[in-house]
Amino acid sequence: MVWGSMIAWYLFLAGASAGAFLTSAFVEAKYPDSVKMRVAGRIIAPIFLGIGLLMLMLDAEAGLHNPLRFFYLVMNPGSVMTLGVYFICVFMPVSVIAALLEVLRRPVPKWLTWVGIVSAFCVAAYTGFLLGVVKAYPLWNNAILPVLFVVSALSAGLAATSLVGLVTDRERFERMWLIKKSHVILSAIEMVVLVTMLIIVSSGSAEGAASVASLVSGQYAPMFWGGLVLLGLVAPFAIEGYPVFITRKVETSTTSMVVSVIGEGGVLVGGFMLRLLVILAALPVMYL
Amino acid sequence: MTRYGMLINTKKCVGCYACRIACQMVNGLDHEEAFIKFDEVEQGTYPNVYAEVVPVQCMHCEDAPCEAVCPTHATYTTDSGVVLVDEGKCIGCKYCMAACPYGVRVQIEQTGVIEKCRFCWYEGEPGNPPRCVNTCVSGARIFGDLDDPESEICQEIARTNAQPLASDLTAAKIYYVR
Numbered sequence: 001m002v003w004g005s006m007i008a009w010y011l012f013l014a015g016a017s018a019g020a021f022l023t024s025a026f027v028e029a030k031y032p033d034s035v036k037m038r039v040a041g042r043i044i045a046p047i048f049l050g051i052g053l054l055m056l057m058l059d060a061e062a063g064l065h066n067p068l069r070f071f072y073l074v075m076n077p078g079s080v081m082t083l084g085v086y087f088i089c090v091f092m093p094v095s096v097i098a099a100l101l102e103v104l105r106r107p108v109p110k111w112l113t114w115v116g117i118v119s120a121f122c123v124a125a126y127t128g129f130l131l132g133v134v135k136a137y138p139l140w141n142n143a144i145l146p147v148l149f150v151v152s153a154l155s156a157g158l159a160a161t162s163l164v165g166l167v168t169d170r171e172r173f174e175r176m177w178l179i180k181k182s183h184v185i186l187s188a189i190e191m192v193v194l195v196t197m198l199i200i201v202s203s204g205s206a207e208g209a210a211s212v213a214s215l216v217s218g219q220y221a222p223m224f225w226g227g228l229v230l231l232g233l234v235a236p237f238a239i240e241g242y243p244v245f246i247t248r249k250v251e252t253s254t255t256s257m258v259v260s261v262i263g264e265g266g267v268l269v270g271g272f273m274l275r276l277l278v279i280l281a282a283l284p285v286m287y288l
Numbered sequence: 289m290t291r292y293g294m295l296i297n298t299k300k301c302v303g304c305y306a307c308r309i310a311c312q313m314v315n316g317l318d319h320e321e322a323f324i325k326f327d328e329v330e331q332g333t334y335p336n337v338y339a340e341v342v343p344v345q346c347m348h349c350e351d352a353p354c355e356a357v358c359p360t361h362a363t364y365t366t367d368s369g370v371v372l373v374d375e376g377k378c379i380g381c382k383y384c385m386a387a388c389p390y391g392v393r394v395q396i397e398q399t400g401v402i403e404k405c406r407f408c409w410y411e412g413e414p415g416n417p418p419r420c421v422n423t424c425v426s427g428a429r430i431f432g433d434l435d436d437p438e439s440e441i442c443q444e445i446a447r448t449n450a451q452p453l454a455s456d457l458t459a460a461k462i463y464y465v466r
Contacts, residue, residue, distance in 0.1 A: 002385040056381075061400025063379030072360035072377045081359035081383055135353065135457075136389040287390055287454040288329055288342060 001280055006059040008276035011127045012156065013052030014088075015149060016271060018124035019157015021045040021095055025117050027161075027179070028108075034172050040164035041157070042102045045095040045120070048160070053088070080133050084126040091119035124153035137282040138208030144197040145278070151193055155186040156271035159236070159264040166260055174251055180244045187237040187267070194233070194274075207283045214281045224277055232270010239263030291369040292407060292414050293434040293461035294421070295441050295450050296343055300428035300465075303341035307420035307429070311345075314408060314419040321394050323405040324420060340466065343428075345420075346371060346392050346405035347452065347460030354384035354393060354404075369434075369461060370414055375401050389457045407431070434461060 024041025027034050063069045073085045094116040101108045128146030135141050162183065165173040173179075202212040215224045239259055243251055251257075308324040315323065324345045331340045348371045355363040355371060362377035363384055380400035385393045393404045408415025415421075417431035432441035441463075444450065450463035 002382050059381075061380040061395075062375075062402075063381070063400075065400060066376075066379075069360065069377060069379045072362070073379070075361045075377075076359050079357050079359045079383070081357065081381065085359065133357070134386050136387060284391060285389055285457065287344075287457055288327055 001282070003059075003279050005276060006055045008272065008279050010052040010055040010059070011130075011149070011275040011279075012272040013048045013055070014127050015124050015153030015275075016156035016160055016268070017045045017048035017052065017095070018091070018120035019153045019155065020048065020161050021091075021098075021116055021120040021157070022124075022154060023158045023161040023179075025113050026182075027176075028113070030178055031172075031176055034165070034169065034176065036169040037161055037165035037173065037176075039102045040168070041161040042095070042099045042108075044157075044160050044164070046092065046099050049088070049092055049095065049123075053092075080126060080130045084123070084130060087119055087122040087126055090115065091123050094119060121150075124150050127153070131278065131282075136284045137211075138205045138285065139201055139211040139278060139282040142197060142201055142204070144193060144200060148190065148193045148197055148274070151186060151190045152271050152274050155183070155190060155267055158183050158186065159267035159271075163261065163264040163268075166257065166264065170257065177244065180240055183267075184237060184241040184244055187233055187240070191233050191237070194228075205285070207285050211281050211283045214283075215277060220277055220281050223273060227273035228270050228277060231266040232273055235266045236263040236270070239266075289367070289435055290433050291435040291461070293348065293369070293432070293441060293463065294407075294418075295430040295444055295448075295463045295465065297428045297430075297448070297450075297465040298340050298342050300426045301341050301343060301424075302426050302428075304425060306423050306425055307343060310419045310423035311405070315403075315406075318397060321396060321403075323392070323394060323403070325392065342453075342464070342466075344390055344392060344453070345462070347390060347458065347462045348405075348407070350459035350461065353387040353389065353458060357383045357387040359383065366409075368414070370407050370409055371404075372406050372409055373401065373403055375399065375403075378402060389454070 020041045024038045027038045027041065057064055074082060076082045094112060098108045098112060098116055125146055128149030131140035132145045162179065198212050201208040214220050240263055303326065305326065308322050311323050324343055327342045327344055329340045329342060331338055348369060352365065352371050355365060359381065360377045360379060362374045363371065364374065365371050378401040380395065380402060382402060384402050393402050396403050408418035421429040421431045430441045430444055432439040434442060436442060445463050448465045450465045452460035452462065453464055
């Protein structure tokens with residue numbers, strides 16, 4: 001396999017970073033009083049992306065030895081990687097400035113938030129297109145993968161921010177129904193999109209079918225079912241969905257908090273697993 | 289225009305790997321790094337079967353996917369159709385390795401640069417011929433100008449009806465007799 005866990009970490013962190021920024025913008029619009037969670041999202045965004053970019057540079061060895069070569073990254077707008085660099089060049093400074101303003105207790109200008117929202121969305125989407133345009137791997141080369149990555153990015157960003165809200169500002173967090181509902185719905189959408197992708201890829205080509213088989217019943221099956229499906233999708237869906245759609249009451253017990261932490265943590269584990277599995281399980285087309 | 293290409297006759301190839309070793313020597317590669325790899329394909333029907341050895345290297349595609357995705361333009365095509373890597377621009381992101389359907393892009397351990405067969409390009413010209421061609425013990429390789437109908441390679445392609453390995457994947461400039 002060409003890429004490994006380093007790139008999976010980058011794809012996950014970049015997506016979660018964008019998701020965290022979008023979450024904070026959502027919290028700001030709908031819950032102006034939830035300061036801690038908004039600030040958490042704003043701070044998580046540049047930190048996650050910063051760590052991700054570090055991973056990216058560590059993986060690109062020739063550039064690591066000659067850092068000035070990274071400036072050439074803007075040269076080919078026809079490459080999705082170059083487009084991603086453009087998006088990051090906007091999103092990274094915007095998220096850093098927004099985080100700094102929050103820390104300094106200054107208001108973040110509306111226009112800056114909007115620039116951040118658009119560039120965050122572009123960053124989340126490009127990580128999917130980065131793999132999606134590679135024709136050599138049927139598991140990547142389909143229109144559903146970028147959608148799956150965006151949904152997963154939103155979910156992971158929401159989970160990372162919620163985790164902070166849950167621990168630092170629980171009373172308020174438990175009443176943020178819109179956030180909780182969005183979280184459950186995102187998990188449901190992600191499940192549907194994942195199943196759709198696997199079916200389409202599996203029916204498209206022999207190599208695609210073999211990739212999907214390695215996920216659902218082959219060497220990656222334990223990671224796929226345990227890490228991605230159970231921990232990353234089903235558990236969070238049930239844990240969040242139960243109080244939001246069934247009991248409809250505000251939870252205050254310590255048990256429910258521990259369970260919620262497992263749910264949010266599971267989304268993060270699942271988000272990373274998704275990228276890792278998509279990278280590892282992809283088989284190239286046969287040329288002979 | 290000159291458009292360099294190669295013909296590989298797998299019916300003549302004896303699978304001695306001399307081309308790979310010669311390539312490694314001329315390009316200063318480590319013993320684990322190689323621009324030429326060998327795939328084996330089962331051919332024929334029982335009981336008349338044999339293992340066909342197919343030497344595979346950079347196909348110098350007209351529509352090179354590695355060049356299309358390269359974010360730094362380190363991968364480029366010369367006027368004579370040879371796909372090359374500018375080492376000074378390569379950051380080693382491995383996007384080209386992912387994009388190449390033939391899996392023939394190789395990371396050089398010492399520099400991290402992603403290299404490949406360059407038709408022994410040196411001082412603005414490809415090798416005359418590249419080292420793998422004049423090393424081949426059985427004359428299985430021919431190098432030349434695909435745009436010159438009088439060239440040995442064009443004559444041989446016409447005579448043998450040689451085809452690229454997978455014309456549905458890319459417009460490759462290495463033709464195979466199989």
